[in-house]
Amino acid sequence: MAKLKFYEDLCKGCGLCADVCPKKILRLAPSRINAKGYHPAECTDEGTCIACLSCARMCPDVVIEIER
Amino acid sequence: MAKKLMKGNEAIAEAAIQAGCRFFFGYPITPQNEIPEYMAKRMPQVGGCFVQAESEVSAINMVYGAAGAGARVMTSSSSPGISLKQEGISYAVGAELPMVVVNIVRGGPGLGSIQPAQSDYYQATRGGGHGDYRMLCYAPSSVQEAVDLMAKAFDAADEYRNPVMMLGDGMLGQIMEPVEMVSPREGALPEKTWAAGVPENKGRAVINSLFIDPIENERHNQLLEAKYQAMRERETLSESIGTQRAEVILVAYGTMARICERAARDAQKAIGAKVGLVRPVTVWPFPDDAIRQAAAQPSVKRVIAVEMSAGQMVDDVRIAVNGTKPVGFYGTTGGVVPTVQNILDHIQAALKEGN
Amino acid sequence: MAVVFKKSSMLTDLPTHYCPGCTHGIIHRLVAEVCEELNVGNKNIIGVAPVGCAVFAYNYFNCDMMEAAHGRAPAVATGIKRAHPDKIVFTYQGDGDLASIGAAEIVHAAARGEKITTIFVNNAIYGMTGGQMAPTSLVGQVTTTSPYGRQAESAGYPVKVSEMLSQLDGPAYIERVSVHSVPGIIAAKRAIKKAFAAQQEGKGFSLIEVLSTCPTNWGLTPKESLKWLEDNMIPQFPLGVYKEV
Numbered sequence: 001m002a003k004l005k006f007y008e009d010l011c012k013g014c015g016l017c018a019d020v021c022p023k024k025i026l027r028l029a030p031s032r033i034n035a036k037g038y039h040p041a042e043c044t045d046e047g048t049c050i051a052c053l054s055c056a057r058m059c060p061d062v063v064i065e066i067e068r
Numbered sequence: 069m070a071k072k073l074m075k076g077n078e079a080i081a082e083a084a085i086q087a088g089c090r091f092f093f094g095y096p097i098t099p100q101n102e103i104p105e106y107m108a109k110r111m112p113q114v115g116g117c118f119v120q121a122e123s124e125v126s127a128i129n130m131v132y133g134a135a136g137a138g139a140r141v142m143t144s145s146s147s148p149g150i151s152l153k154q155e156g157i158s159y160a161v162g163a164e165l166p167m168v169v170v171n172i173v174r175g176g177p178g179l180g181s182i183q184p185a186q187s188d189y190y191q192a193t194r195g196g197g198h199g200d201y202r203m204l205c206y207a208p209s210s211v212q213e214a215v216d217l218m219a220k221a222f223d224a225a226d227e228y229r230n231p232v233m234m235l236g237d238g239m240l241g242q243i244m245e246p247v248e249m250v251s252p253r254e255g256a257l258p259e260k261t262w263a264a265g266v267p268e269n270k271g272r273a274v275i276n277s278l279f280i281d282p283i284e285n286e287r288h289n290q291l292l293e294a295k296y297q298a299m300r301e302r303e304t305l306s307e308s309i310g311t312q313r314a315e316v317i318l319v320a321y322g323t324m325a326r327i328c329e330r331a332a333r334d335a336q337k338a339i340g341a342k343v344g345l346v347r348p349v350t351v352w353p354f355p356d357d358a359i360r361q362a363a364a365q366p367s368v369k370r371v372i373a374v375e376m377s378a379g380q381m382v383d384d385v386r387i388a389v390n391g392t393k394p395v396g397f398y399g400t401t402g403g404v405v406p407t408v409q410n411i412l413d414h415i416q417a418a419l420k421e422g423n
Numbered sequence: 424m425a426v427v428f429k430k431s432s433m434l435t436d437l438p439t440h441y442c443p444g445c446t447h448g449i450i451h452r453l454v455a456e457v458c459e460e461l462n463v464g465n466k467n468i469i470g471v472a473p474v475g476c477a478v479f480a481y482n483y484f485n486c487d488m489m490e491a492a493h494g495r496a497p498a499v500a501t502g503i504k505r506a507h508p509d510k511i512v513f514t515y516q517g518d519g520d521l522a523s524i525g526a527a528e529i530v531h532a533a534a535r536g537e538k539i540t541t542i543f544v545n546n547a548i549y550g551m552t553g554g555q556m557a558p559t560s561l562v563g564q565v566t567t568t569s570p571y572g573r574q575a576e577s578a579g580y581p582v583k584v585s586e587m588l589s590q591l592d593g594p595a596y597i598e599r600v601s602v603h604s605v606p607g608i609i610a611a612k613r614a615i616k617k618a619f620a621a622q623q624e625g626k627g628f629s630l631i632e633v634l635s636t637c638p639t640n641w642g643l644t645p646k647e648s649l650k651w652l653e654d655n656m657i658p659q660f661p662l663g664v665y666k667e668v
Contacts, residue, residue, distance in 0.1 A: 014444030060448025129495035133502025264487035
């Protein structure tokens, strides 16, 4: 079980987290945009997250905080 | 303290150590080599640090690092080396870092010569690097004066958080004179709450000269300008010798002033003219008032700037005299040092031509 | 539930200005985490920022920082380390800063065995100034100053910093890593940790060359940039340990 926290306004919508997520449960929010005007990253199914930390490691802007 | 026969360069280095300087970063270049050589020997003896850098560019940036870390630090070089250090000096002014930079000037331009010259005056006083920046710049005319001014230079650097230059020349660096060395500085060095890695800085030190926002950069420039104004008001130094009721006022600094002083003293007998000398001790800030007052006397027919250059300080003399009296120039270049007689001949010709 | 991944206290709260997907941000995080894990406290770490995209690193690393003139960070760091031999001192530099204008400074800091750690970010291009050719640009690589692709005939060949510096006796630890993948990032952190440890143990100079991306000036998406790095830069700049004392 894991819990993801996104500091959305730091996100620049680069999408790298989504690319490396082994469970393919991350995506850029299709409609929402953050304060910078980017589509921020979000998790579509936190239940299946295995807290492998890949997304947080790949993120250049330390947007994702993870609890396990 | 008893007098001791010392070479200019070595006396300057020892005076720096007595002033509490414990860090020296330099690079070999004639005619200032004895300064790094002396520091290489002495610094370990006083628990200090000497590093010979790979270039003057690197040396001035090592000085930047140590100064930003709160150290009392200096470097020395000679004309071409000082040119290489100009960018670093501009950064140090921008980052408000205290340091002493000694320039033992040699003939220029380019590789020039290794004999004494004063052809770096513009560079020293107008700023040889980029941006509006100024540097308190002392021009000692004897080894004793250089020694006495070193402590003042370090303290002023700390007070204003700005580099201070000591402008010598090959003659000053190489001659040996009896010197009474200054006694060691008492008391702790001033606290540097802004520096990196020091306990007295409770916050996070950021040593930086980049202000990408123009409004902030303007505010920063205004802060620097206020410092220069304070230096103009409080640090200007000069000496007037025999200027009362003189017919001719010579203006000369550094070792050139010693030759002119002798010429002024001999003038009455030699050419029947009363000649006085105003000697800037700081070439920046320039002693405008002292020159203006001396030139304003009704007796004065002419002011003559005398330099070992093609004429650079003469501009400042003209600004100071501001057209009230004729201002002439006599100079030698390339490292040629004029004699007392050369100067007397020039004064005589100038007076004849002027009347 | 325990927090297993959180922003390091060695990073300030200021969001970075780097372009989306630029891996500078990852490298900042790794350096910050390693510094934090040294357990010496922010006040005992002093960093030197370069001129380049990372010029604002003095706003991002939460320790005493100095901004150096272009290429001069190793000299500035030398001055700092000599003044504070007990402090951890690092430089964070790009390829234009280190391998071009600052080549003499890095070579001599390494040759002196200066007890500092250099994080050398190699993205084969000048980022901040808009995409010019760097000493590490690949032969054939198109940049704004090699519009026909870098011509070896006139612009020479990429500079191999890790290989070059490892020939000197002053360095204690030199490794080239890459942040183009999660395993690469994990390995990069380990390398950075070893470099700082070499400094802490007073073994000498340490440098970690980190292959990094520049999506904006490479003209690729963040994801494509990672692939381009893997396919083109790693063959030119093989990863691995080049010096270990």
